[in-house]
Amino acid sequence: MLKNIFSKGRRLAGIGSIAAALVAAAPAMAQDKEPIVFGGSIPLSGVFAFAGVHLHAGLTDYTTWINSEGGINGHPVKYVMEDTGYEVDRSVAAFKKITGSNTVPVYYGDSTGFMKTIASELNSRGTTLMSGASFATALTDNEQYPYQFVPGPNYTQMFGIILEYIATQGKDGKKPTVAFVYSDTEFGKDPIANGKAKAAEMGIEVVEEIVTKPGSVDVSAEVLKMRRARPDFVVFHGYVLSPINEFMVQMRQMGLDTQFMGTFWSTDKLIINKMGADADGYMGVMPYNYYDSAEGGPMLDALRATAEKSDPEAGYRPTGYMQGWFNAMVWTEVIKRTMDAGKELTAENMAESLASIKDWDTGGIIGIPVTVKDMSFPVGRIWRVNAKEGRYEPVSDWIHLD
């Protein structure tokens, strides 16, 4: 009974993963070559812990899997992480501690704030390539952040993919109208200016733009503005759940037939699990296939098998898990390419290897071959909630931005 009470809506996949992390290095030690260290500042607690436990599980399980495959060119992989509480100073301290006692060619950063803060040190060290939880547009500026990349499209590119989809949904030769709703945070504001410019370029009118506080807020006044603007589409950014649910429910109560869309962090099962039938029809851009999608492929199958083995009780693995796994996959590819070219594992050499990725087959994690552009993977697909089935279903082809 108690378990039933407390487990409602609770995800503790991380516990299994922590245990897995402790044993992940064990088989690696059996191999002869020097281990390659994946470092990470991981938000297992704090405001981002809901995703952090899954990112960590994805990284941990990938490490287990790659070691079972013989490591990277025979080098075992060791995953070393610290919990940061999603606080920049703790992330920096973790970075210094981990890189101080290990040679760390690749590192997971838990936030845009941390990745920006550590950039100058990363640039001067020249030893480590970094990616992480952030899809911030700024991090794909090669001049300022030459040794950082995002493991998918950046937020501006996500808006680009969403707008490409919206542009195809017009009727009688007219383009649909759109409203942007975003949180009053660096995360929320990231793609807005570029998104408005892109919409104007595509002939899509932005009829309303609403800024809210993040998280638990009353949005009834903002919904009244939507009632007057009557957009065909609302695109949310900078949220995980609330207040997306309130906009959807209240706008539908008003009889509006608006469609609702979101970006990576608000396009997971959480929306379906918490909103139930109200989530039906919600759409979002996602660069990876969902864990429970009908898609397949050798790497996606390996991911599912490893996840099932590491924690048979966990069931569905959220998009954070996919993101953690994909990050580690990219690191592996980059390290392998650098080693195969006979080069040292320096940040510059690895950044070059990353930039050389062209038409890369990700084994089903992403549905089409991908090419790196400006330290990002500008690809994604629009998925729509089928509340009855309790999952997302694709409603567009894969869209690879040029």
Add this chain to the structure above:
Amino acid sequence: MDWLFFGEISLAGLAMGGLYALIGLGFVIIYKATRVINFAIGEIMMFAAYLFLAFAGGMEMSPWVALPLAVLGGSVLGGVIEKVMIRPMLGESSISVVMVTIGIASILVGLVEMVWGADPQLLPGFLPRKPVFIGEMYLAPKIAYGFLIGAAVLIVYLLYFRFSRGGVALRATASDQAAAYSMGINVRRVFNLAWVFGSLAASLAGVLVAATGGLSPQFGAIGLSVLVVVIVGGLDSIVGALIAGVFIGWLETVAGAYLGGEYRMPATFAVLAVILVLRPYGLFGTHEIERV
């Protein structure tokens, strides 16, 4: 000027302000009786909302049973906090007591993360979903019914403090602790009662606000934002909390609607700054208040 829009925005703001007033009442009751600014009030709200989630979601009780149970749970928590952690601090500096309440807030966040996890949550729906129209003006049903429940409790509180023995004892203690003690009032019990009643108001507001905007371990931050309300109204004034709560709710909403969401907080803090300059003790507060 679209007067219908202005009316609708104002209604939404006033209704939200009603909930702010309820949270403000939680602050004021505790401060008035004990002179403790309870920085854990938001976390007590959060804890009650999670209790509601456990009762109505996990145990699948009727929300109308879960609501009073959750509110009761929150108020018992307030009473326990007073008895176990605040009472031993009697006579210590006010800064020390404030730090204890901040510590309690952190403990409650950790406890909630351990028990319910860090995922954002939505409470099971329990308020009617049919849109509310006042004339031609639309009001979101959750806000409208939340306001009605909050207003009903506020009226009960005001009547209690005006006419009941407990209410008189609390007012007497707030006016002069030594005199109240010499007249046979059990001052320690009044302190405990103030924490119970303050936490009860906050707990109810917690469930109603979480029903509108969702719930997460960071939900308690809303309690701090309501601190503006009680400083504007006067830290020891129940009437001040009510009026300032409604006014700040209205101002925030109107500023958000006409200037943009990023101006909600600057608008309220501008009012706070002006009030602090003109009346440092708040609109209805007592002059002798010492600020920390």
